[in-house]
Amino acid sequence: MNDPTQSGFDLQDFLPYLLNQAAETASRGFQDIYRSRYGMTRTQWRVMANLGKFGAMTARDICITSHIEKTKVSRAVAGLEHEGLLARSPSSQDRRAEVLSLTDKGLAVFADLGREAISYDRALRARLGQQVAGNLNLILRAVISETNGSVGDYGE
């Protein structure tokens, strides 16, 4: 590895770069599943995963728990609703907010993708080794909470 500019900088050791590459390769395979099978976006999948886990919640709640920007959530919700996977009902406490929940169809899709996700994750961890995978899990959380010094709106 020569370095004509003597800069001493190597992209291949730059943590943000490595993280992005790793995230991309790790995500690709699962993305293919929810995209080809249900034509879903990553954000849609994430929104669905939240509703699947927590039941009913507002868009705002999703933003907070998942650090997804609100415009992304808004559009993902619109898409999921259009596909009949999600339903909105007005909030009784706040007429601006809407309570979101998965429809039966949405629950079925989530059940399917949840299963796939679990086995995908399991396979990935197996390839890395349980020890290493657990380690990675912890470190990533550290990375996420570091630097994440709470910015405008709510996160992100």
Added chain:
Amino acid sequence: MNDPTQSGFDLQDFLPYLLNQAAETASRGFQDIYRSRYGMTRTQWRVMANLGKFGAMTARDICITSHIEKTKVSRAVAGLEHEGLLARSPSSQDRRAEVLSLTDKGLAVFADLGREAISYDRALRARLGQQVAGNLNLILRAVISETNGSVGDYGE
């Protein structure tokens, strides 16, 4: 953490999700630098980092070493050339290919960003702890080489 659907799936423990979140938070700060300071794209920054390290190379070479898709490289190169940061010269061996290299201006920009990147990376590693950071580095490489079972074209 309740789980109404009993799916057993938790997005917060899904490795692809964690990797993406970590990558995003880790990248954000540095992205602000090359974007606000030079109006550069992430891909442009990466292409520049390659040329800065390796000197002169073709677009194809960049694709191979950095696993960036060729259309992204093509556009990044066009942009960098437009800004006068990069120059093309026809390859003597292959009239389809062009040898890319940074101009003096490009070298100066790379020197600046390279410095910034090094200190950014150093700060990040310091926050994680050297031990953990080194660990992360290794694991990420493993993640990248796993799953990366060589697809069409050259990588990506």
Added chain:
DNA sequence: TTGACTTGGTTGCACGTGCAACTATAAACC
């Protein structure tokens, strides 16, 4: 009640990207 300010959510626009299709040159084969 009225006004200033906050907050839940949506929308317009510009932009980077993924993919497929395309041009031009090179290499392989008969």
Added chain:
DNA sequence: GGTTTATAGTTGCACGTGCAACCAAGTCAA
């Protein structure tokens, strides 16, 4: 030679995203 097949690089188009601006409902205080 001539014909196929692979390769370097570009381009058109559709699409998801980031950001700023926006609307409507809530909040708080005078």
